[in-house]
Amino acid sequence: MAEVYIKNLGFAAGTPKSLEQLKADGALSGEIDFYRKQGYEQATVIEDAPMDFIEKNVPLSKDVDMLLYNTTFPRGILAKTDPKDNIPLVEKHMVYAGMKYLIKKERPELPYTGTAQQGCSGLLGAIDIAWMRVAAERNKKILCLSDDILPPGVFRSMEKSNMLLSDTVSYAEITSEPSRYRILNMTQGSIIQHHFLQIARDTELLLKTLCAGFADLQEIENILFPNHWRSVWASMMTRLKLSCRFEPCTIQTLAHGLSGDIAANLALYEEHGYITAGKKQIILAYGYGGHIRGMLIEAMEDRII
16 A cells, blocks of 8 residues: 655635624624634635636646545536426536536546535545545545535524634645655544534544554644634543644634635644644544544654645
């Protein structure tokens, strides 16, 4: 099995809008103070046409030999050719987002696969598939892309889940070429009971499963959590007596950027010099609907990606 690395991990977000602006725009349910207490100050909104924004902000290297395109909020809806008949106009809607992206990049011949139904864990889900394909030497470099742009006119707040959502697009190249991060292990679980105590317990189990045979959990340098439920994660860290770094995070500037949290927070840790060559890091993602995913990586070089 080939070793597998992460290269060119990045994200792009939209225009920042304050909580007050979001409320005035009708994009925020509930009271502003509720979200501020969760750590949120603003969210980002992509105002360009989604595919134009993605084509402009997600690079496609010439040596990429496959695309894995994750869509959190599918935009295609079947339409009818005439109100009197029942014939769906499938031709329009079966030109999927992955193909549209490749056409814009002038690479329509590139093989691609689309994924969905993973909530905010979509990028990790795509990376998991790419990791296995590159390890099995079926591909040399796969671009994983997560399209996390909300539909127009919806609330950006998930009040019952204590979340405020931003528009983001995130991506990573998964490659056999030695790069900044080496993937050691990935795992996932399903959370049936959606209360915070159970989520914390399931996350503890996932952390132990992720590290088993690869690392001592007590020796992990950083655990990067998604931009929500900060008090839940802090309490869990205390209960497990973990000494690894838990802060900073981008919750105040990005809100919850769905898969974008992964790239944004790792870049922030890099900027602060918190990533040490030879040390292991854990990245976690919780996907609404019951997904929880973890990735164990090792920093290979002292350089910013």
